[in-house]
Amino acid sequence: MKEIKAGLIGLGTIGTGVVKVFQKNAELMEKRLGARLRLVKIADLDITTDRGISLDPALLTTDAYAVIRDPDIKIIIELIGGYEPARTFVLEAIAQGKHVITANKALLALHGDEILAAAEKQGVSVMFEAAVAGGIPVISAIKESLCANRFRSVLGILNGTCNYILSRMSREGQEFETVLKDAQTQGYAEADPTFDIEGVDTSHKLAILISLCFGTRVDFKSIYTEGISNISALDLQFAKQFGYEIKLLAIGKLGYGKVEARVHPTMIPISHPLADVGGVFNAVRLQGDFVGPVMLHGQGAGMDATASAVMGDAMAVTRDLLRKGPLRTPSMGCAVAVRADLPVRPMEELVGHYYLRVGVLDRPGVLAQIAGILGNHDISIASMMQPERQIGGAVPIVIMTHDAGEANVRAALAEIDQLELVREKSHLIRIENDLA
Amino acid sequence: MKEIKAGLIGLGTIGTGVVKVFQKNAELMEKRLGARLRLVKIADLDITTDRGISLDPALLTTDAYAVIRDPDIKIIIELIGGYEPARTFVLEAIAQGKHVITANKALLALHGDEILAAAEKQGVSVMFEAAVAGGIPVISAIKESLCANRFRSVLGILNGTCNYILSRMSREGQEFETVLKDAQTQGYAEADPTFDIEGVDTSHKLAILISLCFGTRVDFKSIYTEGISNISALDLQFAKQFGYEIKLLAIGKLGYGKVEARVHPTMIPISHPLADVGGVFNAVRLQGDFVGPVMLHGQGAGMDATASAVMGDAMAVTRDLLRKGPLRTPSMGCAVAVRADLPVRPMEELVGHYYLRVGVLDRPGVLAQIAGILGNHDISIASMMQPERQIGGAVPIVIMTHDAGEANVRAALAEIDQLELVREKSHLIRIENDLA
Known part of the structure; x- marks a missing residue:
C-alpha cells in the first residue's frame, strides 16, 4: 500500500485534535484513501506539556525546520497561527516543494497573495478549509461542488465568540x-477578545471567502470592519420589536464590477435561517446564479471540528499525490494569473435600511428637530419609536429608515449629535432585508 | 488550451438547465478549470419541442448511442431518469470507458452495486451529486471534505413535494x-405523486446517503418506508401543542454494527434547525465523530439548482481527466472491495418515543382501557390528551410515550384497534428527540 507522510507544526488545541484523528480514524482513512496517510513528525516549542494524548516521543521536535525540510514529508500542516513565524515557515515549506495545509486565516488574509503565488509557481497546494467556519466544508463547496456557479453574494456568521455573546444578550437581555x-470565564472568549469582538477575525475570513467566490484579490484593509462592543441590550430589544435579530454578519456581494466587503452588526429578519444560528455555531450562506441560496451550518471552532477540516484537506492532498499531472484544483479556485482585481465599493456608497438610536431629553419639539435633519439629508423615515423609558435622564428615540445612503446617514447623525437636547450620541445598525 | 468533451442524454428539465450553464457560464468555468469543457452532443427522443434555449441543431440526435459511442466524448451526462433504458445506457457508457454523471437516484438505489462495480473495473467515475438533495453539495461533503470523520448519523428532508405539503398543512391547518x-395545480407535485408522497423517492436518496456515510451496501428493499398520506391536520396541530413539527425524515444511523435505515413522518422539536426547513427546500444533517453536527440547506430540486450539481460533477471529472493515474476518489468514497455489508436493523427492534392517536367514543373508562393495554405491552405514557372535540361522533385521544419498542407499540395498537369503543383506528408517528 502506498504511503504519504505528513508533518505537523504547532501542537496546540487544533494540532492535538489532528493527532487524535490520525490515532482514532487511521483505519477508516486508509480504507477511504486506498493508501496510508501517516503523521511522522510534530514540531512545537513546548513538547513537554501533557495534552491528553499519548505520543511516541520520537515524533516530537522543537525544530520546525526538522519537519519542513524532511525530504520524506510531502504534506506540512501549519497550525501555529499568527503572522510570523507562520509566514516564513509556510514559504519555506512551499520552497521545499511541500503541500501546505493551514488553519491560519490571519496569514491568508494578509499574506495570501504572496503565499499563493509562490505555491502556484512550485506546483503545490495550499489548503485552508479550517481557516473559515471551522468544520463547515464551505471552502471546498465554493471551489469544487458549486464551481459552475457565478456567485452573487456570500454572507457569514463566522465568529463563535461574537455569536455566543449576541445570542445570550438577545435571549437574556443582559449587557455586552x-x-x-461570563464568556471569558466559560472559555467562549479569549482573555484578550479584541480580534473577535472588534470583527477582525470575521474580516480575515470574509477576505478569504470573497477571494474564492468572486475570483479576485482583496486588500484586507479595504474591508469595512465594525465589531459588537457598542451593541446594547436595548438595541436587541428594539430589534425584536421590529422583527429583527442582530448578528455580526460578514457580507460579500458582487455588483456592477465592484465588491461589497463589510463586517458589522446587522439586523436580519427573525424569519431568516441565519437569524436562528445560535451560540457558538457558524453558518455561511452562498447565493449562486444556478444553485440559488445554499446554507451551511455547523461548529465554527473547537479542537475536533477544526481538526476534521484540516484532515479533509490532508486527505484531498493525499489523493492528489497519488496521481500525476498538474495540480487538480488551484488553491484559490482559479490560477493566479486569471484572478481579477475588482475594486471594493467604498462604504460611503452603500445604500440600505438603517436602524438609528439616539438618547435625548424628553422635551417637546425634539422629534421634529431630528426628523427635520434626516429630511434635509434625503433620509426618509419608515417608523419611529419613543418608548416611555428613562435611561440616565434621557429617553431613546429609535428610527427605522427606508433606503438611505451611508454617507447621508453619517452626515445626518453627526448633525443630530450636535443638538443641545442629545444626551447619548447616536448609534446606527445596518439592516439587511434582501438576504434571499 | 486543453479541451474535454461531454455528451448529454436527456434534454428534459434538468438537461435544459445543464445546457443553460454551458451557455451562460462557459467563460467562468474555463477560468476555473484552466481548460475548456464543451458539450458536443445531446440525445433525446424529442428534439423538436422548444425548450426556451437556442441550440445548434447539429448538436442534437435522437440516438443515445451516437453520444455514448462517440470516441471524442469522455463524459456522459445521463438525465433521462428511471430504470431502463438508463441502466443499459450507463453500463454501455462505462464499457466504452466514459465517465458518467447522473441525477438518477432510482437507478443508483436499485442498480448502484452493478454500476459501481463496472465503473471501478473500467477505471471510470460515476458521479451523482444531483441525485440527492438537488443543488446541495452533500455527496461531495461526505466523500471529500468530511472524509476524515466516522459518521454516526445522517438525517434528511429530501423530498420537496412532501415538505411543501407538510409545511402548508402545518401553517394553514388544511388537510392532506x-x-x-393545490400543489399539483402549482407544479409542486406530479400528476401521479405516489413516488414522492409514499416516501419512495426519499428512500432512494437515503440508500445512497447511507451507502456513502457508512461505507456499506444497502438492500433498498430493507429500508422501512412510510409516506405522508396518512398525516392529518389534527396530527400537526397536536404536534405543535407538544412542541414538535412533523417532517418526512430520512434517517440513517450506525450503531452496534447495524444500520438503521428508515423513512417516515417524524416529529422533531420545533427548536431543531430541521424543523425550520420549509416549503420545497431540502436539508441534510450529518453527525461526524470529529466535525459534530453539520447541516446543509438549499434547493432540493428544480432545473437550475440540479444543473448546478450536475455541472459541479462535470467539472470535477474534467479536473481528474487533466491528470494521470488512478481515479482520484472512488465513486462511493471507498473501493468496492472494502465496502461493508452491514445488516439493516429490523424496524421491530427500534426503540424510541411515539405519538399515538386513536378516535374513541367518549365514554367513562375508555382511557383506562387504553392505558391498561399500553401498560401490558411495557409502554409507559409520558403524557395523554383528550381534547373536547368531536370528529364524526368520536373524540381523539393523543398519547406521547416514553422509550418504547416498535414491536410492542404495534402489538398494543393492534389490540387497541379491536376495542369496542374505538371509532377511528390508531395512528402512530415516531418522535426523534436526540437529533443532536
Whole structure:
C-alpha cells in the first residue's frame, strides 16, 4: 500500500485534535484513501506539556525546520497561527516543494497573495478549509461542488465568540460587558477578545471567502470592519420589536464590477435561517446564479471540528499525490494569473435600511428637530419609536429608515449629535432585508 | 488550451438547465478549470419541442448511442431518469470507458452495486451529486471534505413535494388531500405523486446517503418506508401543542454494527434547525465523530439548482481527466472491495418515543382501557390528551410515550384497534428527540 507522510507544526488545541484523528480514524482513512496517510513528525516549542494524548516521543521536535525540510514529508500542516513565524515557515515549506495545509486565516488574509503565488509557481497546494467556519466544508463547496456557479453574494456568521455573546444578550437581555465576562470565564472568549469582538477575525475570513467566490484579490484593509462592543441590550430589544435579530454578519456581494466587503452588526429578519444560528455555531450562506441560496451550518471552532477540516484537506492532498499531472484544483479556485482585481465599493456608497438610536431629553419639539435633519439629508423615515423609558435622564428615540445612503446617514447623525437636547450620541445598525 | 468533451442524454428539465450553464457560464468555468469543457452532443427522443434555449441543431440526435459511442466524448451526462433504458445506457457508457454523471437516484438505489462495480473495473467515475438533495453539495461533503470523520448519523428532508405539503398543512391547518391538489395545480407535485408522497423517492436518496456515510451496501428493499398520506391536520396541530413539527425524515444511523435505515413522518422539536426547513427546500444533517453536527440547506430540486450539481460533477471529472493515474476518489468514497455489508436493523427492534392517536367514543373508562393495554405491552405514557372535540361522533385521544419498542407499540395498537369503543383506528408517528 502506498504511503504519504505528513508533518505537523504547532501542537496546540487544533494540532492535538489532528493527532487524535490520525490515532482514532487511521483505519477508516486508509480504507477511504486506498493508501496510508501517516503523521511522522510534530514540531512545537513546548513538547513537554501533557495534552491528553499519548505520543511516541520520537515524533516530537522543537525544530520546525526538522519537519519542513524532511525530504520524506510531502504534506506540512501549519497550525501555529499568527503572522510570523507562520509566514516564513509556510514559504519555506512551499520552497521545499511541500503541500501546505493551514488553519491560519490571519496569514491568508494578509499574506495570501504572496503565499499563493509562490505555491502556484512550485506546483503545490495550499489548503485552508479550517481557516473559515471551522468544520463547515464551505471552502471546498465554493471551489469544487458549486464551481459552475457565478456567485452573487456570500454572507457569514463566522465568529463563535461574537455569536455566543449576541445570542445570550438577545435571549437574556443582559449587557455586552456582563456576557463577555461570563464568556471569558466559560472559555467562549479569549482573555484578550479584541480580534473577535472588534470583527477582525470575521474580516480575515470574509477576505478569504470573497477571494474564492468572486475570483479576485482583496486588500484586507479595504474591508469595512465594525465589531459588537457598542451593541446594547436595548438595541436587541428594539430589534425584536421590529422583527429583527442582530448578528455580526460578514457580507460579500458582487455588483456592477465592484465588491461589497463589510463586517458589522446587522439586523436580519427573525424569519431568516441565519437569524436562528445560535451560540457558538457558524453558518455561511452562498447565493449562486444556478444553485440559488445554499446554507451551511455547523461548529465554527473547537479542537475536533477544526481538526476534521484540516484532515479533509490532508486527505484531498493525499489523493492528489497519488496521481500525476498538474495540480487538480488551484488553491484559490482559479490560477493566479486569471484572478481579477475588482475594486471594493467604498462604504460611503452603500445604500440600505438603517436602524438609528439616539438618547435625548424628553422635551417637546425634539422629534421634529431630528426628523427635520434626516429630511434635509434625503433620509426618509419608515417608523419611529419613543418608548416611555428613562435611561440616565434621557429617553431613546429609535428610527427605522427606508433606503438611505451611508454617507447621508453619517452626515445626518453627526448633525443630530450636535443638538443641545442629545444626551447619548447616536448609534446606527445596518439592516439587511434582501438576504434571499 | 486543453479541451474535454461531454455528451448529454436527456434534454428534459434538468438537461435544459445543464445546457443553460454551458451557455451562460462557459467563460467562468474555463477560468476555473484552466481548460475548456464543451458539450458536443445531446440525445433525446424529442428534439423538436422548444425548450426556451437556442441550440445548434447539429448538436442534437435522437440516438443515445451516437453520444455514448462517440470516441471524442469522455463524459456522459445521463438525465433521462428511471430504470431502463438508463441502466443499459450507463453500463454501455462505462464499457466504452466514459465517465458518467447522473441525477438518477432510482437507478443508483436499485442498480448502484452493478454500476459501481463496472465503473471501478473500467477505471471510470460515476458521479451523482444531483441525485440527492438537488443543488446541495452533500455527496461531495461526505466523500471529500468530511472524509476524515466516522459518521454516526445522517438525517434528511429530501423530498420537496412532501415538505411543501407538510409545511402548508402545518401553517394553514388544511388537510392532506386539499394541499396535494393545490400543489399539483402549482407544479409542486406530479400528476401521479405516489413516488414522492409514499416516501419512495426519499428512500432512494437515503440508500445512497447511507451507502456513502457508512461505507456499506444497502438492500433498498430493507429500508422501512412510510409516506405522508396518512398525516392529518389534527396530527400537526397536536404536534405543535407538544412542541414538535412533523417532517418526512430520512434517517440513517450506525450503531452496534447495524444500520438503521428508515423513512417516515417524524416529529422533531420545533427548536431543531430541521424543523425550520420549509416549503420545497431540502436539508441534510450529518453527525461526524470529529466535525459534530453539520447541516446543509438549499434547493432540493428544480432545473437550475440540479444543473448546478450536475455541472459541479462535470467539472470535477474534467479536473481528474487533466491528470494521470488512478481515479482520484472512488465513486462511493471507498473501493468496492472494502465496502461493508452491514445488516439493516429490523424496524421491530427500534426503540424510541411515539405519538399515538386513536378516535374513541367518549365514554367513562375508555382511557383506562387504553392505558391498561399500553401498560401490558411495557409502554409507559409520558403524557395523554383528550381534547373536547368531536370528529364524526368520536373524540381523539393523543398519547406521547416514553422509550418504547416498535414491536410492542404495534402489538398494543393492534389490540387497541379491536376495542369496542374505538371509532377511528390508531395512528402512530415516531418522535426523534436526540437529533443532536
